[in-house]
Amino acid sequence: MLFRRKSYTINPDMYDTFNHFFHTFLLPNQLTHGASLVGRWVNESRTEIMAMWAYRDLADFEHVDAAIRESEHHQTAQNYRQTLPSLFENSSEDFMESTGNYSTSPYIVAVSGFIQNEAGQVLLVRNEHRSNTYEMPGGRVEPGESMKDAVAREVLEETGIHAEIGDMVGVYQNVTTGVLCLVYRGKWISGSATPNPGETIDAQFVELNETNVADWITREHFATRVFDAMNQGNVAYESYEVRPYRLLERVQG
Incomplete structure (x- = not known):
């Protein structure tokens, strides 16, 4: 190191x-x-x-x-x-x-939300530090916080949307950065999609389907999470590397 x-x-x-x-x-x-x-x-x-x-x-x-x-x-x-x-x-x-390895680095646990409104549109954001793609809102889980509470908090902070969080749909391990992200489905309750300066530069509900996801989400590992959430199957698991992207393992039980 x-x-x-x-x-x-x-x-x-x-x-x-x-x-x-x-x-x-x-x-x-x-x-x-x-x-x-x-x-x-x-x-x-x-x-x-x-x-x-x-x-x-x-x-x-x-x-x-x-x-x-x-x-x-x-x-x-x-x-x-x-x-x-x-x-x-x-x-x-x-x-x-370094003169030696004296500690182990824990994984960063993050969450993300596939949030739909009454019309079936999906909530997407464009982050200030990742402005070349849209993605589902999300972020790190704080100490003492449940996964679902973390999703609801991140969605509200990044978009101004209050959401009801449902089932988990996928687990995604970024081996390169040590981030483990859990994705949940959710439903819009109230609020208008509004970006939060300092975090997001755009937030909106989008009509997504399997043919136009790539038009909005340009990073492959983010797009995969949306495809998994669109399907009503079992929970998906992926591990991958980035810079460049390389899929290591994928299971959908």
Whole structure:
């Protein structure tokens, strides 16, 4: 493993602003393109913030870094940064290698919702950090939260829709990023589809069928989840890799 230590010197008055910048722009873009955040720390006087990132090797870092710099989200972050010239005073980075494996990394548990309205249309969102595709709303499960509660919360946060969550339809393991996503069907209860700035740039109910899914959902592993949810069969399971996409296993019992 290769580790990158990134440090920022800041004015303590900019601490909350810098944290907002990190969580809104830097963190989602890094995770989307394959970096792993080991941890993030601040000193007692709040004048220095340090983050430690993990990569497979130098080639992996260079691949991730190039993808980030070419992304739309990176450009948005740069534009935001230009409006705050005092966001941080300076920054530095260096690289280190691990001397051994002293811990195991748990999987990230996420959920997603196949939410239909009374007309049978499906709720889709376009995320700020993944703007080249539509997808079903969803996100990470919070500590102490049930899966169904997590789906309902994420749907509401990303779209403004209150939904009744039903049965699970699929389990999807991203071996590359360590994300395990559970997909549930659900029904619209109330609310109008509205994007949430900072998370989604579009949210709408769409008339989907087996012939037009690819017109909306351009990432194959996201499209598969929609196809599975459309069918009323048994729960599906998939494991796959990304960058590039490669299906490892699929079972639909």
